[in-house]
Amino acid sequence: MNKKKQVRWKKYLPLYSMLIPGIVYLIINNYIPMAGIMVAFKKYNYSRGILGSDWNGFKNFIFLFKTKDAFTITRNTVCYNLVFIFAGTAAAVAVAILLSEIRAVRMRKMYQTLILLPFLVSIVVVSYIVYGFLSTESGLINHALSDAGKNKVSWYSDPTWWPFIIVMVHTWKNIGYNCVLYYAALMGIDSSYYEAAEIDGAGRWQRIRFITLPAIRPTVSIMILMAVGKIFYSDFGLFYQIPMNSGPLIDVTNTIDTYVYRGLMETNNIGMSAAAGVYQSVVGFMLVVLANWIVRRQDAENALF
Amino acid sequence: MVGRDKVFQILANCIMAVLVLYCMLPLLLLFSSSITEEQALIVDGYSFVPSAIDWSAYKYILIDSVQIVRGYGISAAVTLLGTVCNLTLTTLFAYPLSRRDLPGKTLIAFILFFTMLFNGGLVPSYIMWTQMFHIKNTFWALLVPNLMMNAFNVIMMRTYFTSNIPMELIDAAKIDGSGEYGILVRIILPMAKPILSTLALLVGLGYWNDWLNGLYYINQDRLYSIQVLLNRMLMDTQFLMSSAAQKLSVDTSQLPSTGIKMAIAVMGILPVLVVYPFLQKYLVQGITIGAVKG
Numbered sequence: 365m366n367k368k369k370q371v372r373w374k375k376y377l378p379l380y381s382m383l384i385p386g387i388v389y390l391i392i393n394n395y396i397p398m399a400g401i402m403v404a405f406k407k408y409n410y411s412r413g414i415l416g417s418d419w420n421g422f423k424n425f426i427f428l429f430k431t432k433d434a435f436t437i438t439r440n441t442v443c444y445n446l447v448f449i450f451a452g453t454a455a456a457v458a459v460a461i462l463l464s465e466i467r468a469v470r471m472r473k474m475y476q477t478l479i480l481l482p483f484l485v486s487i488v489v490v491s492y493i494v495y496g497f498l499s500t501e502s503g504l505i506n507h508a509l510s511d512a513g514k515n516k517v518s519w520y521s522d523p524t525w526w527p528f529i530i531v532m533v534h535t536w537k538n539i540g541y542n543c544v545l546y547y548a549a550l551m552g553i554d555s556s557y558y559e560a561a562e563i564d565g566a567g568r569w570q571r572i573r574f575i576t577l578p579a580i581r582p583t584v585s586i587m588i589l590m591a592v593g594k595i596f597y598s599d600f601g602l603f604y605q606i607p608m609n610s611g612p613l614i615d616v617t618n619t620i621d622t623y624v625y626r627g628l629m630e631t632n633n634i635g636m637s638a639a640a641g642v643y644q645s646v647v648g649f650m651l652v653v654l655a656n657w658i659v660r661r662q663d664a665e666n667a668l669f
Numbered sequence: 670m671v672g673r674d675k676v677f678q679i680l681a682n683c684i685m686a687v688l689v690l691y692c693m694l695p696l697l698l699l700f701s702s703s704i705t706e707e708q709a710l711i712v713d714g715y716s717f718v719p720s721a722i723d724w725s726a727y728k729y730i731l732i733d734s735v736q737i738v739r740g741y742g743i744s745a746a747v748t749l750l751g752t753v754c755n756l757t758l759t760t761l762f763a764y765p766l767s768r769r770d771l772p773g774k775t776l777i778a779f780i781l782f783f784t785m786l787f788n789g790g791l792v793p794s795y796i797m798w799t800q801m802f803h804i805k806n807t808f809w810a811l812l813v814p815n816l817m818m819n820a821f822n823v824i825m826m827r828t829y830f831t832s833n834i835p836m837e838l839i840d841a842a843k844i845d846g847s848g849e850y851g852i853l854v855r856i857i858l859p860m861a862k863p864i865l866s867t868l869a870l871l872v873g874l875g876y877w878n879d880w881l882n883g884l885y886y887i888n889q890d891r892l893y894s895i896q897v898l899l900n901r902m903l904m905d906t907q908f909l910m911s912s913a914a915q916k917l918s919v920d921t922s923q924l925p926s927t928g929i930k931m932a933i934a935v936m937g938i939l940p941v942l943v944v945y946p947f948l949q950k951y952l953v954q955g956i957t958i959g960a961v962k963g
Contacts, residue, residue: 372772378849379765383777386762389818393794394784396801400793413800414793459688466681477949478689481696484941486878488899492934493695495903496702496715502927504698507714536692541956548957568677600881609904624791629885634792641790649787 401645404638424635428643433623437640440603441619444527445595448534449588455535456542457584461572463543464550476547479540487537487601494533494606520608523616530617533606534599549583550576586659593655596620596648620644703727703931710927726932736890736898737933744877744894747811751876752869758818759826759868760861764853766823767830768839778827785820795885810886811894816875822868825958829864830857867955870948877941895937902930 404424406417428434459479466472482490497504498519506516519525557575566574598619607613618626620640627637694717702715706723713720730737762781766774794814804810834857842852858865883897893901945952 376771379768379771382761382765382849382853386758386818386823387777387780389758390780390784392802393813393815393817394788397789397793397797398787400789400797403793403796414796459685462681462684465677466685467678468682471682471685475685475689476953477946479692480949480952481942481945482692484874484878484945485696485938486880486896488878488880488896488903489699489934489937490695491903492899492931493699496698496931497695499715502710502714504715504717507716536695539688540692544953544956548953605900605904621791628792628795638790638792641792645787645790652786 401638401642403634404642406635408634408638420635424639425643428636428639431636433618434640436615437618437620437623440616441598441621442595444530444534444598444603444619445591447531448538449591449595451531452535452538452542453584453588453591456539457546457580459539459543460546460550461576463547465568476540476544479543481540482537483541485537487599487605490533490537491601491605491608494529495608498529520610521612523613526607526613526616530602530606534602545587546580546583549580553579582662585662589655589659593652594648595651596644598622600625699931700935703928703935705928707926707928723928726926726928729929730932730936736893737895737936739891740893740895740898741936743811743892744896747808747879747894748873748876751812751816752873754812755817755822755872755876756865756869759822760853760858760865762818763823763826764830764857767827767834769831769836781820781823791885798886805886806889806892808892811879811882811892814882814886816872816879816882822872826861826864826868829861829958834860863951863954866948867951867958870951871955874941895933899930899934899937902933 400414403414403417405420405422406414407420407423408414409417463472463475466475485493495503498506500506500516500518500520503519505519510516517525519529553576557579558571561571561575598621600621603617603619604622604625607617620643624637624641624644627633627640697717698715701717701719702710703726704722704724705716705719706721709719709721709723765771766778766781768774798810798814799805802809804813838856839852842856847855878896880894880896880900883892883894884900887893887897
């Protein structure tokens with residue numbers, strides 16, 4: 365290295381030293397496991413470890429995609445996410461707009477405070493609450509049903525209602541968060557637009573249609589696209605803990621994440637769960653890159669990279 | 670015109686009130702069932718208003734139960750320690766990246782950012798943490814995996830620094846003879862209070878509510894945090910037969926009673942709810958910053 369570069373390095377040494385703990389952590393927590401992806405291509409032998417186990421080529425993947433599980437978990441993960449993204453965004457935007465139209469500022473603040481509460485509750489506690497509603501013997505819903513003369517339902521053994529239950533729980537937990545987010549976007553709209561509209565005699569719905577919605581379109585598209593980029597990932601707690609890992613419900617609640625967990629921890633099927641994990645990471649990566657590319661074409665400064 | 674507006678206001682408030690009920694009633698169910706007498710719970714079921722009030726569940730867990738107090742202690746220790754470590758790591762990483770003059774910062778930023786796009790998945794991580802680092806059933810297992818630093822927070826902080834800390838300030842400090850660490854501690858940190866508060870809240874919440882690390886790596890009752898304890902009590906029949914469960918049931922011939930389970934669940938969210946009113950504005954800030962490009 366010539367003298368100039370040497371001096372530059374020395375000058376910045378303290379700053380580089382600050383980066384060291386973070387880099388070490390990233391290497392351990394994120395990058396070594398990335399290398400560990402090779403376990404999906406091996407026949408994992410616990411006593412020989414990852415490096416000592418034999419190569420298996422794509423056998424794990426072939427086994428995985430031969431099962432009907434591969435289709436089920438993909439379908440579940442993607443479909444639930446589509447509902448969460450589109451219905452969730454529509455609901456959050458609607459509530460945010462509604463909130464902004466309310467005159468009483470104190471009420472607005474109170475609403476915002478209260479609907480954010482579910483966000484703070486851990487999913488484990490949520491599973492207790494859901495149990496309180498759906499428990500076969502003592503649940504609130506079954507008691508209400510039997511008081512009305514109907515039969516009790518064995519909620520945790522009957523998959524019929526669970527797609528709705530999952531969506532309801534997810535909405536409960538996230539609507540406050542998303543609403544706050546879009547509300548902030550709404551607050552950023554220049555009020556002079558509204559003033560001009562009022563002068564022109566625009567009514568409330570016209571205002572919303574022609575000013576509010578177009579103004580937040582960039583925010584909404586980015587949020588949607590980023591969410592689509594993550595469509596292969598799911599909230600493990602929502603799909604494992606809330607249905608209480610109940611066997612009969614697995615077909616409608618098994619996502620890629622719960623499949624990987626079950627393969628790793630319950631059935632000790634390392635090969636297939638590792639393959640599922642790689643499947644998720646690779647497709648997920650492609651989707652994020654694609655989503656970002658689309659965002660970049662629309663609105664360059666709003667893309668992630 | 671004014672009349673129509675009044676109607677709209679009433680309608681809007683009603684809709685919001687319904688939404689608030691949707692959000693609050695489940696929590697009410699939780700609280701109510703934790704103070705309902707055990708027999709009443711079995712006979713009348715869960716309800717929004719207790720049919721017979723009984724505080725013995727709380728009396729039991731706060732006074733008699735070592736397991737719960739211990740669980741609380743673990744949760745609190747992990748949250749405090751974890752938040753401090755995370756904020757330290759994040760600040761140390763975000764500050765150099767915010768310096769326009771740092772050579773190679775784009776590369777380093779990419780190394781950070783790439784972790785948001787691609788990850789190895791649970792299987793390699795699990796194998797690594799248990800086989801290479803042997804963290805199973807250690808305190809580190811609750812602290813280190815996944816939660817100690819994440820790219821999103823670093824990017825948030827870096828953005829805060831680049832928009833709020835003018836280079837002139839740093840140059841002036843250098844002229845005064847300050848070293849880089851000196852600048853960090855004496856100038857950057859005081860100015861970073863808002864972002865530090867926001868991140869402390871988000872990170873703290875993440876640690877307090879975490880149950881995955883405990884699920885993956887812990888099966889000894891001395892290391893159960895509150896959330897992990899709750900998880901095991903609801904789901905794990907093996908746990909229910911174990912000694913830890915015995916310590917939890919008032920009537921040792923039975924599984925932990927429902928009232929006690931609900932009371933523990935309430936304890937799982939109580940600290941968060943208590944702290945929330947004071948920190949709400951930071952939470953809102955965190956959500957809205959996160960929405961804008963990092």
